[in-house]
Amino acid sequence: MSKLVAFGPRPAGSAELARAREYIIGELRSYGLKTWTDEFTAQTPIGPRRMANVVAELGGQSRDVIIIASHYDTKYYRKFRFVGANDGGSSTGAVLEIARVLAARHERPRFTYWFVFFDGEEAFCEGWTDCGTPENPDNTYGSRRFASRLEKEGELNRVLALVLLDLVGYKNLELARDTMSTRWLVDLIWQTAREMGYGNYFIEREEGIGGDDHVPFLQKGIEAVDIIQLSTYPYWHTPEDTLDKISPRSLKAVGDVVLASLPRIEQRLLNRRLR
């Protein structure tokens, strides 16, 4: 993920984000995954911007899909240089690593996995809801687009769960339970973390995140969880969100917990199907 940060500020529609996208696609292909991009033009408060979600597929025994996702854009700032080491960078790196590990396994997974990198999660205006309307918000451009596209193409019913990562690399990692996320997914992942000795990272406190890339999916009835450190990350949306705030131990903990949770999520989905 240091490579991503080295591209500099990566707001949606920028040349820097295009370079980051090429890097992400190159990595995914080097794992042997099939990739595609979902390109579109978003109407934003600063005019139309070209955006592209990146998707990589790991085919499973079932066509039903579990999505592991992150946004890969960074927030647009004119007044300072924002490189988003934790906000955008950390979770993008973590999803790449999860994809690499799953793709390297010999056996086909029980479900098909999509690793999705959303463009345009961040608002162009300063605050999350400063611009836009509830129907056309100035945020989550990529995830809203992707969820509607799947719906239009009749593919959304293949998606059984979405695991979203955002701000997962802080050295003082503290992930609270997002109250908007699907309860059983939160319970299962936090329980797995406790069993692995990561209860100090995945803490019991509840926190209302208020919106992220999982919301468009929740709104369409897809079960989803957001693993995010928001209120206790002191450098959120500041010029100090830089690499020195990131710890490889935090990233490894999150990656390990997600990887250990996946078979349990799969089992739960399979049991439900049998009932």
Ligand SMILES: [Zn+2]
């Ligand atoms: Zn952000």
